[in-house]
Amino acid sequence: MPATLILHGSPLSNFYNKIKIALLELDIPFEERAHRPHSGQWPQSGSPTGKIPFLETPDGCVFESQTILEYLEDIRPGASRYPADALGRAHCRELIAYLELYLETAARPLYGAAYWGREIDDATRKAACDAVTAALIPLARRARFAPWLCGADYTHADGAAWVHVQTVVGALKVLGLPALVHEGLPQLGPWLEMAAERPSIRRVDGDRREAARKLRG
Ligand SMILES: N[C@@H](CCC(=O)N[C@@H](CS)C(=O)NCC(=O)O)C(=O)O
Known part of the structure; x- marks a missing residue:
C-alpha cells in the first residue's frame, strides 16, 4: 500500500x-x-x-x-466493500453510477438556492423536483434495503447513497420539501437510521456538520 x-x-x-x-x-x-x-x-x-x-x-x-x-x-485486496460475486458487484456499481448520473445530477439545480442562498425561479425548482421524483423510480426498483442496499451486507453503494441522498434530502428540506425523497423510497427512513450508526458514516457526518458550523460562523 x-x-x-x-x-x-x-x-x-x-x-x-x-x-x-x-x-x-x-x-x-x-x-x-x-x-x-x-x-x-x-x-x-x-x-x-x-x-x-x-x-x-x-x-x-x-x-x-x-x-x-x-x-x-x-x-487493499481482502478488505473489499463490494459483494463477493461478480453479478452482486455489478449491481453495486450500477447503483452508484445511477445515483450519480441521475439522482444527484437531477437535484443539482437546487443546490445554489438551498446551500448558498441564491435565487431560484419556480420553473427551475419544479423541473428539478420532477426530475428527482422520476429518478427515484428506478432506484426504488433496484435498491434492496435488505437491510442494506445490496442485501445483507454494507457495500460501497450504501456509502455513496448516504452522501448523495443526504445532500439531496438536505437541499429539498431547505426548499420546504423534506419528504419528497422519502415518498419515492419508503424504506429510506430505517436505512438512513442504520447508516447513521455506521462508524465511518458517523465520523464523516460529524466532520461535515462541524465544517458547516464553521462556515456559518
Ligand atoms: N464526477 C465527479 C464529480 C465531482 C464534483 O462534482 N465535485 C464538486 C464538489 S461536490 C465540484 O468540484 N464542483 C465544482 C465544479 O463542478 O466545477 C466525481 O465523481 O469526482
Missing part, C-alpha cells in the same frame, strides 16, 4: 465524503487536505478538471471519485 495518501477537497462535498467513507471502511490510513474546487494552477493543482475530490498518492494524483474508489479497492 502507498505510504501516504492525501484526500484533497472539503468535508462539505458529497463526492469527497464518498471517498472518505471508503477509506475508513477499507481501513486505509490517509490525511485530509482542504482544497477548493478550481483553486491553484494545473498541474500543481492536482485535478485536471478543477473538481474535488482528488487523491494524492506518492506517485501522482487520481481524480473522479469512482476511479479513486476502485484504486482504493485495488490497493
